[in-house]
Amino acid sequence: MSKPNTQDNDVAASGDQPQENGDRQRTDFVLEKFFPYRVRVFYTDVTNALSEVYQRDYGMMPAEWRTMAILGAASGGLQATEIVARSSMDKVVVSRAVKRMEERGFLMREANSADGRSFLLQLSDEGRAVYEDLAPKLLAVERKMLQGLGEEEISDFLAVAQRIRNNLATSSEEDGH
């Protein structure tokens, strides 16, 4: 699956499956039943519930909130790289989030004496105040969405998600197997 880009893949030629006849062969693909589709619908609702809060209250975008969440929980200053690692966000996204937050006075950058390429980031007092306001609100949203679910249901759910991720991470060689 590493074909760089064969792009103009001749449509007629890629016949893996029997072409049957000229008639419509009706692959039974139903988007609404498709697992990844449902995941997306689910994800969209979850993520909207959150961004609604930090968007509305502070005009922050997801990357900014996540950056804040990590810095808020940290004790000392962190490098941007750590934020990248712990947020699973792209480094460009983090870079821009940091920039914007600094402009808004939510965080401070100081030179890193140990490494001239990087900076140590931490929340300003104002940023921390925002964090202390937002974190409980977002935890409340989490509580709301998980309302009525038992510990075990939740951990099962996460376990399944994790197994799916593992399945996907497995190189395709071993899957027909």
Next chain:
Amino acid sequence: MSKPNTQDNDVAASGDQPQENGDRQRTDFVLEKFFPYRVRVFYTDVTNALSEVYQRDYGMMPAEWRTMAILGAASGGLQATEIVARSSMDKVVVSRAVKRMEERGFLMREANSADGRSFLLQLSDEGRAVYEDLAPKLLAVERKMLQGLGEEEISDFLAVAQRIRNNLATSSEEDGH
């Protein structure tokens, strides 16, 4: 953007948890443990696994594939509105996906005699061939990601996702309850 509301929630006042002292109150928010964060990480992997395929093979983007998936399963022509409804995509997104697919010769638009505002959309022969090529490949990705999971585990998973969506859809009035 600005502060449209009362939101200035006094940071010090929102104490659900014991306030201890005036010292840093250390809200215990840990991004990595935060349910919505995990959902996002999961979703990202799932969605990437799919887009990798239609992106690589046909340079399509998600909205295009989803449009194709719906049209591919439909018998007659569909209005864009139906695609919007059944894909839970924005109508602007659908509009552009349709446009691009038409340009690429994957679908045909014919005037809708029953309603002059809309068009009836359906896959062209070429579009259908692409669909017939892609649908099985994407079903295979689905199979791969669900590998090793039992029917019941999957349906439980989806049920939990649904319950979470329901929790979120519920107006906040009734949630403290």
Next chain:
DNA sequence: CGAAAATAGTTGCATATGAAACTAAGTCAA
């Protein structure tokens, strides 16, 4: 040491996105 490779972070570019405004067509009701 010092050149090549690796790493931190930023920027440019091309494209994607959503909100809101817009056009055109259909519906409703007096």
Next chain:
DNA sequence: TTGACTTAGTTTCATATGCAACTATTTTCG
């Protein structure tokens, strides 16, 4: 009818995104 309202779909605009190229530093190791 006609005028107000609704709906289908497109366009505009401002912003978000990701890749790849870039600068500046640090690391590696012959």
